[in-house]
Amino acid sequence: MRIAEYRITRYQFARDRIIGDSQVRIDAVHVAALELVGEDGQIGLGFVQSLFHPLPAQAEIVRVFEEEVWPGLVGQSPLALVHRVQRPRGGNRRLFGLPFEEALQVALWDLSAKQAGLPLHSLLGSRRKRVRAYASGLDFHLGDDEFQAFFAHADALGYRAFKIKVGHSDFDRDLSRLELLRKTVRPGASIMIDANEAWGAKEASVKLHKIHNLGYELLWVEDPILRHDFEGLRMLKAATPQTMINSGEYLDAAGKRLLMQAGATDMMNVHGQVTDVMRIGWLAAELGIPVTLGNTFLEIGVHMACALPEVEWLEYSFQNLNHLVDEPMAIVDGWIQAPERPGHGLVLSEGARRQWARPEVLPHDRLDRPPVDARTAL
Template sequence: MRLDRRDFALPLSDPLRTARGEMATRTGVLVRVADDGNRGLGEASPLPGWTEPLSDCRTALARAERALQRGPDAALAAVDAPAARHGLSLALADLRAADAGVPLYRYLGDDAAVTDVPVNATVGDAPPEETAAEAADAVADGVDCVKVKVGARDVDEDVRRLRAVRDAVGPGVELRADANGAWDRAAAERALDAFADVGVEFVEQPLPADDLSGLAALRGGPVGVAADESLAATGVDAVLDAGAADALILKPMALGGVDRARDAALRAREAGVTPVVTTTVDAVVARTAAVHLAASLAPVPPCGLATGGRLERDLTADPAPVRDGTIHVPQLPGIGTTGAWSS
């Protein structure tokens, strides 16, 4: 078995703000595993604030390449960086699913056919009128779940923004909010109380990532609490043990692979917590793998998978287009992202 690596850099259509500043290019490493003429493809796309730096990712993959001489398990054991492990484990899963002649989601889950998965639209920070107009455009395109970024303004202004969205999209559209850990406990309590009148389903990360007791204390009202950054900061088990979430926002790249993300989703369901799959603005290989992950868990609520538009260009044609509020699940063996390595 052989491992090959290839760096890539893709321009974003708009700069992405992360915990470490603004990013205009999505960089990463394609990982290809070959065995007896068959190949599997993975993607390791580190994201500042979520995973290891790109330099550490490359180092970890070089270590895995050496360890692969002792077999796949030894190579996985040699990788302790989440994005690097995601790339390697995905390449191995793609290889095995293709060998079995089944799409990745069926390799991960069971034999049930899944053709599409519901997705949400994400609306960024803007004044109420602009926020409402963007949400209305998404609904006109067929989306029936809208997530609104909050926390950059004061709570009262975010309440006005969400009320404007609700007025624009009507009562039948599911609303979510994402605070990215921006509030303290007092602000979070005030926000959730006010958001209840607007019919918000849940708020992602209303408190800083390490405040699990605070997240747990917010639960129990009409607006749910979702953990996102907390999963990378404290671990899935810590969040579940603390009773800190009604939903888990699962980013396979940040969790170290679709296999680990699926395990987390199953543990969440056992605990009565809803799993929601999303991406870290990945290139087509990892993004499509996240679609397969969501399909392996079907039925799922709307997931944050419609992120391909954040890239100005991609590694190959997108095999999972979004139409009428759902994303297509490729049915070819493996991931279905043919051509990504040669692009």
């Protein structure tokens, strides 16, 4: 089966809450669905995301795709493309003009698994069908009452692990948030914090020791310092035996490999590019380094999580995107289940396409807000 056609559908809508961390603030969704269609009519689905700025109009997205991407796809076998290895030489390997990279990997793997008649996690070699999910607030810009309401709701849904954002210029505010969380969620819950590179190495060590001395037990601290500061990360890893350092989120596949080989992290954070995640996951398995799945669009990462033996956790952040697909991933009592349908199991909703497609760029004050999914309503 070879790739014969494609469709691109542009979406733009307001988020149901402001999300972000110590570095960024986001209040809108800018995304386009990429559907690769095989000769037999089967569809591979991926999503082109722009976190901070609107994607261009749909016609321009199509123009860039036609020029930069489509010539390398049409008539090709998706299963051959997902396994293709390219060695960068000069300028022959570079980023596309729009962020198609992750969407392509996801869509091609979706189509490949359908071609094989298997759920994606089975094609990737899974021995299990579910993995633990932790509730992540992306909560830096929420007020204290909103913060408590969010995590109280997540606790009521059965989550047993929770990650909050830290890195405020006033460290007492970080400590206050930890105390609010402890009062809000069940006793014995696992707690993680994410500083999004807000600290320096020595500063992080001092603050993590203070957190520990105040009685807060952390499962991990995520991205405490700059991504390329391998020496600082090694120092921090040695200086804080009471918790684990979770890093690598902002590095590409080559950077993640160097980070692990430098012995500069306790855990490796990966996201949604399926081929890259599997290659890094295989190396992590050889080195005995745990892997965590950060946010992936509509939780597609559950397939990689089930296939990689080092993964114990997948991040879920209540981003209210479920209306885009017919049947989203199922999460029950803090466990996310990998679908048994062929491919990754997500099918673009035709109702959402009719209601939420936005071919032209809209100003922020004209963005509508989708209804909140009743299963995850805050």
